Amino acid sequence: MDSVHSAADVLDLAVPNDNRTHDAGANGETEEGAHSVIVETGTQQHNKPCLKEETLGVDDWQALKDLKEFIPNIESKSVDEIQKMIKYDLDRFKEFRRQGLSLRSGRFNGQENERLRSNVYDFLSLTGIQSGSQLFHPQRFKEEEANIKKLKRHHRFHERIGEGIPRSWHQVYIRGRKMFDGSNYKGRFTKEELHSLKKLQTLHGNKWAKISALTGRSESSLEKRFAQMSANKGAWTEEELKRLLEAVRKHLVGQAEPGSGPATVRKDQLYNNIPWTDVCQVVETRHWSQCRIKWFAVLKHKMACGQPVFSGGTQSLQGKVDLIKALNAMQIEDAADIDWEEIAYTIGDVTPRYIQTHYYRLKVANVPMWQSMSFCEIIDFLNSRVLPNFEERLQVLINSGKMVSRNDPQELFLLSEIFDNEDSDYYSEVQNS
Template identity: 35%
Template sequence: LGIAVKFGRFSEKENKQIRKNIEDFLDITGIDSAEKLLFTSRYPQERGTISNLKNKHCFCEKLAEGIPRPWRLIYYRARKMFDPNNYKGRDALAFFFFPILALNYGPWSKEETQKLMDAVESVLRKRLEKKEGKPLSSEKPRREILIDRETLHQKLPWTAIEAKVGTRYLRQCKQKWSTILTHKMTKGQQLYRGIKGLQAKINLIKRLHELNAETADEVNWDELSNVIGDVPRGYVQGKFYKLKICVPLWQRRTFSEIVDYLFEKELPVLQGKL
């Protein structure tokens, strides 16, 4: 008899499934935003790479997982949900009638940033309490709560944090936290611009080549972060991703082949700019 195909308004459950499918696909491919995935034509320099990734990882099938509707309808719905230009003018009324769509893009407000920091702090407090075997004083100022690097870099429960923030997607929360953490750890210094930026790229490529790792999983990104400065692993991984996508046909190459190419071809170019 098969599965009944649905039409009409999308339910909250279906909207959540679309968000999950998009997040999963971004994690699989390394594409860094839903806008790039769904509005690829807005990024002409990355269009070829993104299109190849979508084909390679079966974007159509992944997007429709768990949703018994025609793929085209799911695709249109996803574009409407993730388009940062969608909720302007009259469309702003959608916020009132459909709260699930009231998610923000662009710069974070102070209130959103505070919600994110409060949510992360709550998680880290619980981990410290578990580690020390006693509760931390709720009156203890944040600056007095010392968190070791290992605890700081443990994976955070981003789904729960996303729910507490309420107005941002999971990936946005992860990216914002990485930015906050980087700013705090570097004391606001710009480590990846100008001459410092060139030197950081050179150091990163050299160190990766020295490691002689076959896969990215073999790399200790926490240790590697010292090559750029005292930054989170996500920051270093993001910088490597930007180097990686400049490699011709990078999606067909192994991790070690990408590093070799960067070392042999890109490194001399960067050194020549110093």
């Protein structure tokens, strides 16, 4: 089955490396909770000691050098994170390299999910632990908690569940916590639950693990529901948008290319590794996810000089043709394996998120019963049934002289191009983007 079922799902796939700072969990043991997400990016996170402030052992410095071959920005992580990756990941990464496998990021594909399930069931059989829920959420089982943790340490839990999955141990662990959390699927919140959620969040702050233990709801569902309750849901005001742009601008200034000329940033820096929790604190009135969505809406206008690829007309038709061809050329069997960065480069001055959104709209508008089709079946239908019609219409436009040529993709952007022209007309233009 094609796993993308809603526009919201599509929008959430584009930035897997958001800087989301979670609480440390009820038991305070970061190895037992997926609360401090380790990602293979340069994203800065809160309350993390800089590598220069603490000293690694001699052996760890050599291991750090080896780890840097796989994660170039490893030195931006905390000492604690580095030591865990040396312990749990370095040997695995070397073995994957010997097998010719590249490290993956982003969504897990079907094969990875099945391997993770198999690894978990093997570990349960080995240890006698009763369920995946006990394995990933031992704090919910107070009487067995100490024994579960002892068995996990003795049988090298983090290494075993990651066998055959070319990702960091923490990415695998986070995925396992979501897959084996039955409290993720409890339906709508009742009025009583919403009232309780507001009281508990006031009492405990954003300690979602603790609130989860008290409510029986998963941490992710509680965080999302509270964000929906508390965030401003109306149209963005001019002041909110100004605060958003200023927060993002401040981050990008620090990422600018070295040199004495005008400040420039690479295209990918405009949408990757932005510390959204910091940004939303500056905006004050919006959740981090709302800030991210609004920034991408602003960015699509800025990168395309106010005329996005899929804004209609001949350029939109050419974009659809290019998108279908690019997806078909990848010859992959799972939507999770799509390299959206590569497709965004092929299309032109757009973000990966923008392309994902329009792939979703393309299949919904043109593929009957797409919900019951696999990813391969959807692409085959688009390529064999939809693409010829698009190409025929495009050729008519070309023959009539109405086709407008596209500029070559831009790799570097001046910050002045992105943040100039912040007048009232501009804010009105993007207010409801």
